[in-house]
Amino acid sequence: MSSYLIRGVRVLGREWTDLLLRDGVVAETGPGLDPSGAQVIEADGLVALPGLVDLHTHLREPGREDAETVETGSRAAALGGYTAVCAMANTSPVADTAGVVEQVWRLGREAGLVDVQPIGAVTVGLAGERLAELGAMAASAAAVRIFSDDGFCVADPRLMRRALEYVKAFDGIIAQHAEEPRLTEGAQMHEGEVSTRLGLTGWPAVAEEAIIARDVLLAEHVGSRVHVCHLSTAGSVDIVRQAKARGVRVTAEVTPHHLLLTDELAASYDPVFKVNPPLRTAADVTALRAALAEGVIDIVATDHAPHAVEDKECEWAYARPGMVGLETALSVVLSTGALHRDGEPDWDLIAERMSRAPARIAGLAAHGHDPAPGAPANLTLVDPAARRVVDPGELASRSRNTPYAGTELPGRIVATFLHGRPTVLDGKAVK
Numbered sequence: 201m202s203s204y205l206i207r208g209v210r211v212l213g214r215e216w217t218d219l220l221l222r223d224g225v226v227a228e229t230g231p232g233l234d235p236s237g238a239q240v241i242e243a244d245g246l247v248a249l250p251g252l253v254d255l256h257t258h259l260r261e262p263g264r265e266d267a268e269t270v271e272t273g274s275r276a277a278a279l280g281g282y283t284a285v286c287a288m289a290n291t292s293p294v295a296d297t298a299g300v301v302e303q304v305w306r307l308g309r310e311a312g313l314v315d316v317q318p319i320g321a322v323t324v325g326l327a328g329e330r331l332a333e334l335g336a337m338a339a340s341a342a343a344v345r346i347f348s349d350d351g352f353c354v355a356d357p358r359l360m361r362r363a364l365e366y367v368k369a370f371d372g373i374i375a376q377h378a379e380e381p382r383l384t385e386g387a388q389m390h391e392g393e394v395s396t397r398l399g400l401t402g403w404p405a406v407a408e409e410a411i412i413a414r415d416v417l418l419a420e421h422v423g424s425r426v427h428v429c430h431l432s433t434a435g436s437v438d439i440v441r442q443a444k445a446r447g448v449r450v451t452a453e454v455t456p457h458h459l460l461l462t463d464e465l466a467a468s469y470d471p472v473f474k475v476n477p478p479l480r481t482a483a484d485v486t487a488l489r490a491a492l493a494e495g496v497i498d499i500v501a502t503d504h505a506p507h508a509v510e511d512k513e514c515e516w517a518y519a520r521p522g523m524v525g526l527e528t529a530l531s532v533v534l535s536t537g538a539l540h541r542d543g544e545p546d547w548d549l550i551a552e553r554m555s556r557a558p559a560r561i562a563g564l565a566a567h568g569h570d571p572a573p574g575a576p577a578n579l580t581l582v583d584p585a586a587r588r589v590v591d592p593g594e595l596a597s598r599s600r601n602t603p604y605a606g607t608e609l610p611g612r613i614v615a616t617f618l619h620g621r622p623t624v625l626d627g628k629a630v631k
């Protein structure tokens with residue numbers, strides 16, 4: 201296996217150093233390392249981060265390979281600086297058996313661009329009626345630890361309680377898509393002033409908050425772990441803050457788009473802005489940014505949700521909700537300033553929210569390590585000074601549904617290394 205010398209990089213924005221990657225690990229660090237035998241990568245001006253980890257990715261395979269495959273989604277992830285992604289279970293067939301999660305896991309290994317960790321469904325067919333084979337998925341080669349019916353809420357409290365109890369045996373997590381379905385029937389966007397003006401049926405904040413409140417109580421009652429997917433309202437932040445203060449084992453994620461975009465964008469009637477949960481108000485965005493910085497929200501997760509053209513380029517009411525996000529996530533987070541300190545990116549905090557904490561939550565032992573001697577060589581190099589205009593046609597994702605077309609964003613991923621091998625060099629996918 202070849203070795204790589206990354207020359208003159210600032211690890212987490214700190215002092216300049218060289219990094220020697222060999223045999224899948226960071227072999228040596230320090231200024232002026234001997235480059236002989238290694239491929240040299242000049243990293244003047246670049247920042248090294250632990251490879252980003254996405255706890256919430258939709259890869260669409262099996263079933264909707266026209267929208268994304270494990271391979272195309274993995275390439276998009278690598279280009280976004282990711283070295284691991286957790287693949288959501290709402291595929292077709294649903295990832296609710298050992299067979300399907302093993303298939304996704306194997307496809308991830310074959311693509312070899314990021315580590316793909318399958319998430320298993322909580323209920324058979326995401327139907328919310330009976331528990332899927334959680335134990336068999338946990339015991340499979342895919343070693344599933346996170347279970348989610350994402351796309352749907354596990355609305356039945358008794359089923360949610362049993363799922364939480366079941367996964368305790370192997371320290372698993374239930375990741376909840378918090379949406380009380382009776383409160384969102386026919387919903388098209390956030391319920392508020394803008395939905396009233398546009399005459400669209402609203403998705404009220406309380407539909408999310410009611411489920412989160414219930415679930416933290418259930419997790420507390422049974423002593424199990426719950427993770428809140430794509431938390432989107434100021435009220436949800438308060439509930440999670442209170443639960444954490446009581447010692448409830450709850451973690452939460454926010455998406456880049458909920459940190460930047462608001463419900464005003466629905467006035468364009470452009471379905472690219474249709475997403476679940478919906479874009480909220482500016483006040484919610486402000487609360488989410490503060491909660492992420494504070495740590496009430498543990499991580500950024502993309503909820504990368506690729507959709508085929510016919511599912512997005514249609515009337516708002518018929519469009520599927522969801523946005524692609526892997527290739528723009530870090531740039532969007534940088535653009536919000538949510539993880540800045542004194543006007544500059546706080547790279548240590550960015551590493552915490554986008555790599556270490558998600559790796560810890562998901563139990564991905566090879567990820568989330570700062571580049572230091574002996575650490576697995578899963579890392580990414582960022583050019584913080586670069587800016588780019590997002591061109592949907594240039595995305596590696598098979599789908600084009602980015603809300604940032606034509607938007608100039610800061611930061612560029614220059615290189616990504618997975619287990620010591622480059623998956624991205626000079627901003628381009630290696631394979």
Ligand SMILES: NC(=O)N[C@@H](CC(=O)O)C(=O)O
Pocket residue numbers: 258290350351352377474475476477503505506520521522523
């Ligand atoms: N976020 C979305 O709007 N859509 C997701 C499902 C989900 O995350 O709930 C999808 O699978 O397309």
Ligand SMILES: [Zn+2]
Pocket residue numbers: 350351352377429430476477
């Ligand atoms: Zn969801």
Ligand SMILES: [Zn+2]
Pocket residue numbers: 256258288350351503505
């Ligand atoms: Zn999702």
